[in-house]
Amino acid sequence: MFGRKKESQTCGQMSADQVYSMVQSAFDSAQLKYSRAPEDRIVRTVFMGDDLPIRMNILVDDVVIRFVCLLDFKAAPDNYTEVAWQLNLINKEIPFGAFYLNPDDGFVIFEDAFPYGEARVSEDFIISFSKLMGQTVDRFDGDLKKIAEKVQRPYDDAMYG
Numbered sequence: 001m002f003g004r005k006k007e008s009q010t011c012g013q014m015s016a017d018q019v020y021s022m023v024q025s026a027f028d029s030a031q032l033k034y035s036r037a038p039e040d041r042i043v044r045t046v047f048m049g050d051d052l053p054i055r056m057n058i059l060v061d062d063v064v065i066r067f068v069c070l071l072d073f074k075a076a077p078d079n080y081t082e083v084a085w086q087l088n089l090i091n092k093e094i095p096f097g098a099f100y101l102n103p104d105d106g107f108v109i110f111e112d113a114f115p116y117g118e119a120r121v122s123e124d125f126i127i128s129f130s131k132l133m134g135q136t137v138d139r140f141d142g143d144l145k146k147i148a149e150k151v152q153r154p155y156d157d158a159m160y161g
């Protein structure tokens with residue numbers, strides 16, 4: 001069932017360069033602004049959510065397209081534990097992708113990948129997946145920012161009422 005396909009069935013595979021080109025074409029067709037880093041096969045775009053901008057990088061390698069959204073805030077080191085727990089709760093509820101906290105710099109990212117090695121990618125798929133990623137980030141980023149940037153004050157303690 002999952003055995004190796006015959007050579008004639010795999011010759012329709014798309015190369016990384018073809019997929020990268022298709023990402024650009026999809027953004028051009030949708031009239032979305034973007035920048036690119038062809039040497040690394042990265043397309044970068046920024047769009048506005050309900051309350052915060054969302055930066056998205058689409059990285060194409062030899063087997064997957066990675067959609068990476070960098071949220072527009074940093075978690076304070078004192079809040080890493082709370083942010084990580086909140087991200088875990090969110091990740092349990094969403095059907096795809098995951099939010100991560102980078103402990104090196106405090107940024108929160110949302111990431112998912114699509115393996116295209118055995119599948120054809122279309123411009124519609126790229127735009128739809130990008131929109132879905134953006135909608136998911138937009139749904140959670142405002143509340144996450146409040147938690148991530150919360151400053152602990154002495155009177156936040158229950159002892160102070």
